[in-house]
Amino acid sequence: MPRTRVLVLLAVLAGASLTGCKVPDELATGAQPTGTAAAPPISPSEARTELAALKIAVRGTMDGYSRDEFPHWDKVDANCDTREQVLKRDGKDVKTDAQCAPKSGTWVSPYDGRTWHKASDVDIDHVVPLGQAWISGAKSWTRQRREQFANDLVRPQLKAVTDNLNEQKSDKAPDQWKPPLVSYWCTYATDWIVVKRNYGLTITVPEKTALETMLEHC
Numbered sequence: 099m100p101r102t103r104v105l106v107l108l109a110v111l112a113g114a115s116l117t118g119c120k121v122p123d124e125l126a127t128g129a130q131p132t133g134t135a136a137a138p139p140i141s142p143s144e145a146r147t148e149l150a151a152l153k154i155a156v157r158g159t160m161d162g163y164s165r166d167e168f169p170h171w172d173k174v175d176a177n178c179d180t181r182e183q184v185l186k187r188d189g190k191d192v193k194t195d196a197q198c199a200p201k202s203g204t205w206v207s208p209y210d211g212r213t214w215h216k217a218s219d220v221d222i223d224h225v226v227p228l229g230q231a232w233i234s235g236a237k238s239w240t241r242q243r244r245e246q247f248a249n250d251l252v253r254p255q256l257k258a259v260t261d262n263l264n265e266q267k268s269d270k271a272p273d274q275w276k277p278p279l280v281s282y283w284c285t286y287a288t289d290w291i292v293v294k295r296n297y298g299l300t301i302t303v304p305e306k307t308a309l310e311t312m313l314e315h316c
Contacts, residue, residue: 142316155300229269287312
């Protein structure tokens with residue numbers, strides 16, 4: 099590794115150590131959050147440890163925010179984009195046309211347990227919404243970093259869910275909105291924590307309290 103790059107990496111790691119913040123995986127390993135192979139889930143105990151390590155900060159403002167600041171949906175291969183990839187991954191017996199658009203299949207929304215047979219009845223939810231990311235750190239990111247976040251198929255960030263629930267959730271944090279299916283709270287909280295940790299996003303005190311409550315359902 100070139101000497102200059104080594105010095106830069108050491109500076110990043112030293113800065114993280116001094117501030118008490120965990121270095122995001124992408125910085126610690128040099129890897130980018132790309133690909134389609136999902137990372138293995140973490141246990142509730144690991145989630146609690148990671149939650150305790152998240153930086154607490156006052157929620158920022160939406161000034162300057164636009165969904166266009168988070169380019170999506172990227173092409174995964176020659177035909178399918180990220181949205182279509184999630185529909186195929188989360189559905190059962192999904193049939194697509196030559197352009198990868200789903201023509202049939204079955205989707206069970208994890209947020210409410212409802213079953214749908216048309217792709218138009220489900221939306222792809224960003225577990226940590228784009229606006230929520232903006233006000234907890236993403237505002238200062240590069241456009242490329244925000245694009246990685248909006249198309250992340252590795253972390254538990256993208257889910258096929260009932261469309262009106264996705265609209266109801268909007269950009270809300272767990273202290274403002276929770277999935278109606280209480281039995282899913284453990285998974286939802288764990289996923290939220292994993293995404294925020296990996297991207298170095300902050301949380302508020304009410305958000306942390308809500309996540310702790312949801313983890314009690316594990």
